Amino acid sequence: MDDNGQASAEFxxxxxxxxxxxxxxxxxxxxxxxxxxxxxxxxxVREFNNQLNNLEKYFK
Structure with missing residues (x-):
């Protein structure tokens, strides 16, 4: 019997x-x-926009 073929197929x-x-x-x-x-x-993005909006008051 050919056990090598069976082992290869199982692998x-x-x-x-x-x-x-x-x-x-x-x-x-x-x-x-x-x-x-x-x-x-x-x-x-939402947090960055909020921070930019908070900084806006310093540049008006």
């Missing part, structure tokens, strides 16, 4: 399964970071 299946899990994790992480960056950016 390929294991590697394929790991790749599927890694790709799913990257996809989920990418969506999380995209959503988070939008919230951070809008919050930072």
């Amino acid at each position: 390929i299946l294991l590697f394929g399964g790991i790749m599927v899990v890694v790709l799913l994790a990257i996809y989920m992480y990418n969506n999380y970071i995209s959503d988070l960056s939008g919230e951070i950016s809008s919050k930072e």
Whole structure:
């Protein structure tokens, strides 16, 4: 019997399964970071605008 072929096939299946899990994790992480960056950016812009508005009184 050819055990080398079976071991190679099992290794390929294991590697394929790991790749599927890694790709799913990257996809989920990418969506999380995209959503988070939008919230951070809008919050930072809003705070920056507020600080500029507070400085405006010193230049009038």
